[in-house]
Amino acid sequence: MTQPDEYQMGLSSRKAIYIPFPQAVPCSYILDMEHCLGNNPIACGKCQDVCEKQAINYDDADEVITREVGAIIVAIGLDVYDPTEMDEYGYTRYDNVITSMEFERLICAGGPTAGHFVRPGDSQRPKRIGFVQCVGSRNPKIGRPWCSNICCMNTVKDTLLLADHYPDVENVVYYQDIRAFGKSFEDMFQRSKEAGTRYVRGLPGDVEENPTNGNLLVTVENTTSGKLERHELDMLVLSVGVEPPKDLAKISGLLTLSKTSDGFLMESHPKLKPVDAPTRGVYFAGFCESPKDIKDSVCQAGAAASRAGALLNAGKITIEAITSQIDAESCTKCGVCARVCPYGAIQWKKGEVAVVIEAACAGCGACGAACQFGSITMRHFTDAQLVAQVRAIMAEKPKEKVMVFACNWCSYAGGDMAGISRIQYPATNRVMRTMCSARVSEDMVLEAFRVGAPIVLVSGCHYADCHYINANRQTVQRVQRLWNKLEKAGVRPERLQLEWISAAEGQKFAQVMKQMEELRQTVTDEEIAHAMEALKPKPKKKPKPKAEPAAAAAP
Amino acid sequence: MSPEPTNGDLRVGVFVCDCGLNIAGTVDCGAVTAYAETLPDVICAVRNKYTCADPGQNEIKTAIHKHKLNRVVVASCTPRMHEPTFRQCVLEAGLNPYLMEMANLREHCSWVHPGDREGATAKAMDLVASAVAKARLLEPQEEMEVPVTKRALVIGGGVAGIEAALELADAGHPVTLVEKEASIGGIMAQLDKTYPTMDCSI
């Protein structure tokens, strides 16, 4: 039974029982159960027969190990770009077009050819070798606008290795820009040129294979000279970019992490907290945060370990005093708060007063907004405080203002990002911060209309990024109910808007603010006056600062 | 809407930050400070060049003592950056840190409305009014302390994960390193030589 050897990029084969590579840690054999015939011992079972220590167990199963930890470092690395989709360089069609990862195995003494650098097509040693830069990088057309950081210097290194091993080699590098910005990088780049490597500014427009000898004909516009050049090469190496690992979505969901627009993990602050996740106790190391080389990965790993170590050494963490409190007297024991809590931090049994487990409460406020009876106080973000803010903002000339509720982690941070990036938008919006968009109660929105707001925007995290697991689903349901309610009251429901803006989306934040301003200009004085009247709270038995219309019973 | 009735016990101080020219270059900070003084329960309004710098923080502390302030509003930058700074500042002056509220005149105002001094100033006034309205209803809060389990988890056994795990272990912390593949080493283990020193990857 043989299978392509993943470690050797499929350039050689391995058995179904194998050591991944000679220096593997742990250095023991593993069974590839997908291809092992011994799964059915009648078919094979040879390895079990010869293993004197009887270490082989075909029935071994996965095991779930539970560990309680105080700090987590996310270092899930990268995926290498697969150039199959970008086939203009002929990667899938021509044997002698390889990727830079395959190059690594072919030049390595521990590789499939014991370090003899030969063409996959005919095992001949290539003399004229081309390198194409930015394959899967800096290419917005295929959704990869980012620079992968490492490929320029990796290619420079490759040309030096080839020149060192084979003095007669002729290297040519096709590039957009050579980014040799690190310590001693420029020196390496100069040495590569001195060793005879030709650097051609321009990426190949066409690659064809000469079917008789497997050579490659590369057409490239040299943008320095403005001339079209044709090169015959023995081999072409695609300097492939890198991308966020596929596992990232799963990990970020588990730890409520956010991503930047390119899909890498979003740090707490781009300059001041570069290895902290927005989630306390979680830190980043290496490529998953952004493309970086080995040295930078090691530096960042040290920083992350130091941050995590400081937390572990402190031995305790203070929880921000923004948690939920339930007033046992006025609680009607309905249990809505327990149902909406994303953390299961509210204990409730039928017929009993709900109780908050403070250590488990993250302070999103979904319960506070859902409670119809004013029995929940969100510390530091109380109903009275938030309503007072709405009233203060709309106290004068409300007609000229757009009321914006923004969640702390994404939308408000997206507004900060717009600021840091100096992206301009109209000055008519007034942003109020809550920890989560789910904190924004029906009454807060209605109050804004009652005091004359032409437009109200509720904004939160994208579904995948919700800092409170999935609390923002409550926001969606509430806004849906509010649209119905507004329509019933004869208020144009479009005056209430909903947007998801991530912490990285400064551009979107500014764009949304522009749209809100355009929308605001469509709202007439009569409409505003009508809403102020029509949405007045119906008198209840005990008029409180937080008056709740009775209609919206939660499901 | 009529403002909340004035509460005789409330003493709010407002500190408007120029942030050099970051805010003052666009927002009329003098006008905002003057406006703040007219808001209910505001005892003093002070304009600073850099509120987060020591002289700015000292001014807050001095005002807390001098005017017996029991609520503080700092109108400067995003609370996502300096809320911990100013909470600590009022704590050092003897106030509960939760009696401080911020208005974001920089990221959410001056930096995004540089061409609209009038609009930005009007917006800054509203943001200050909003913060004062909240500050008047703030209450002291006590933070809960939770023990941290003295063990770290490192997800991923590539060069970054290995390095982080070793550093933590060297510092005496138990570490669990998880890796999805059969061996640690990650992508780096597949490389031959690495730049800039041309040494082996493994």
Added chain:
Amino acid sequence: MATTETFRCMMCGHEYQEQVERGEDKERSCPKCRSNSIRHLRGAGKK
């Protein structure tokens, strides 16, 4: 089981139908203008 549901964009007014799986929980944006103000016209307010 999937049902056909009607949605309206509260930003641009675009109305469209979509197959919705039972218990489906996904972020919605207008196929025309990308706004997230998507009103579920039938069964609105309930899940």
